[in-house]
Amino acid sequence: MHFLPSSIHSIHAKPKPFLSSPIPCKRHLTGHVQAVSVSCRATTTTFYEVLSLSPDKASIDEVKKAYRTMALRYHPDVCPPLMKEESTRMFVQLNAAYRTLSDPVLRKEYDCEILMEGFGRSTFGRTSRMGGVDHDRGTRSRWEQQIVELKRRSNCRMAEKEGSWGSRIRAHNMRNKEY
């Protein structure tokens, strides 16, 4: 593939804002066993939260199981017709989460992204989502070095492979910086 798409996987309520609004808008789905907060991009809800999983421990089998359980709840085919639009949005997000977390490489990358954002380096201005994670200065700089190295390597790899979650977000970040 000779081109690299700079696309972002966005999930929106209405078609209109997909071009104009880089600001994440919050939307709440209620009426289920647990109220799940859904954002337009997975900016405030982590993929782990989407699948109701613990970031540290969830095994690949648990990811798959969680995906199936959630699919049985949110797939448009099993939801009443009135819920179709909402469930479609939920399911698309569920898929994005599953796709990333079921792939060891993508999951590692994603974990790094979360960590970085946890340290306040995010261009999205996200607040820490890694509640309870606390590192001293030395640990942080070592982490940052590792992340820089990981990013470099993954960028090389990305040159051969089209859009992962990481590459899309990175490309999006680059665009935002130019504005």
Added chain:
Amino acid sequence: MAEPEYTVASDSETTGEEKSSSAFPEIAIGIDIGTSQCSVAVWNGSQVELLKNTRNQKVMRSYVTFKDDAPSGGVSNQHTHELEMLSGASIFNMKRLIGRVDTDPVVHASKSLPFLVQTLDIGVRPFIAALVNNVWRSTTPEEVLAIFLVELRAMAEIALKRPIRNVVLTIPVSFSRFQVTRIERACAMAGLHVLRLMPEPTAVALLYAQQQQQTIHENMGSGCEKIALIFNMGAGYSDVAVSATAGGVSQIKALAGSAIGGEDMLQNMMRHLLPDSEIIFSNHGINEIKSMGLLRVATQDAIHRLSFETSVQIDVDLGNGSKICKVVNQEEFQEVNREVFEKCESLIIQCLRDAKIEPDDVTDIIAVGGCSFIPKIKNLIMTICKRQELYKGINPMEAAVCGAALEGAVASGINDPFGSLDLLTIQVTPLAIGIQADGNNFVPIIPRNTTMPARKELAFTTVHDNQTEALIVVYEGEGKKVDENHLLGYFKLVGIPPAPKGVPDINVCMDIDASDVLRVLAGVVVPGSQQAAIPVMEVRMPTIDDGHGWCAEALHRTFGSKLNLVTVQKKI
């Protein structure tokens, strides 16, 4: 009980007046219209049941015979001999011809059938005609299919003693969205409403998921994930699916398909037995049609027998002075159809690769369809998957229609107290969907095997300075160049603010919703302003109608590269 009504269904659902007569929601029936055979099944409240016609047949031939009065199809009509179906008055193989233009190789391969298929190679629909009283009477695959579906509907209504409206149909994986619209039109002509269309192997996957779910219920075992490889090969098409199944959820991992099937093997064998058969039969005279029919029946019979015997004797008098007496063995048959088998192998390998599944990880191999009886087909699947045997719990000739009937019950909202219908299929896109960009390249926006519903977008930009218009031409397929793919439609984006080339951000978004409707959205952003420069355009696809093959060429001739787009290079 209401009388059966043959009305064309409207899309707008009126609230429950008709349904009030019954306490239960209408259960959609499952229909598998094969290239050569077809069947109907329904969930009867506790299990899937195949419906029978008045002659007690569960599987019927798919054809329609045109006569002076009304045409009659393979559901009600009974040919005393196969040869009558080959007299030129009957149209069959509709599924191979539907939605194809006269430049399509599949249409060209249909020119040696007893009825008339004429091509002008200009990208319009082929001329198809049946011989009635020595006159070629023209028809279309949609019309033939609709006549056939009316018979199927009447048969189901008699069997179930209620009007039938909703159906779940199985379709080949390689069907384009344009072909799907033709199927839907044929159904509408027959007064049927398509509740859902399922790629054939995914219907089989659903049946498998239900079987696994029941086994677990009985054994109280753990619901661990099972990987199934499903290979379906009928007369017209081959399909492959890899599915991951657990807890009644059938998650399709990958699909692959091609318009290759038993018909190709039959024609290869006919050519092998009578090398210049195509030239002899090309004029479609009465005598030639007769000879062709005789050869076709003899060859078909030989292929069937070769599934159980190592060699067969073919003895046929073509009636025009030429006789064929030949012994054909397995090796010869395999050699003649080497390309067909190679294609099957490549489809299976591609599907496993796309699903990121190693052959060792496959739990069950399921082979269905008429061609799954051919020893070479069974062997090649088992060889690829390094297995000694195939899954036995599924009837190869009934699997797809049973899956469709299950989906019909699930999609109609039927509940089963024993949990037999707690099923879900997570489908993927069988073909990539994208637009023309970077010259005449096809740039996929929703890649093949993307889980549906899906929404993806990609950024493009202009190729010329001050380019104010752009043509968005939407294609579906796997080819790298647009002309290898199916055209779905096109529209023009106007009012792009004048800017140097490469500056405007043109976003093209594709959305497949829960009802499998494809929408293409396009909008323009000029960097610096966060606002959309012009209102976003939303177009439901496909937009094209019949005879669309020449559209792309005409667009290219008229606009050249004036309105082209390029993909945005990664900015790092």
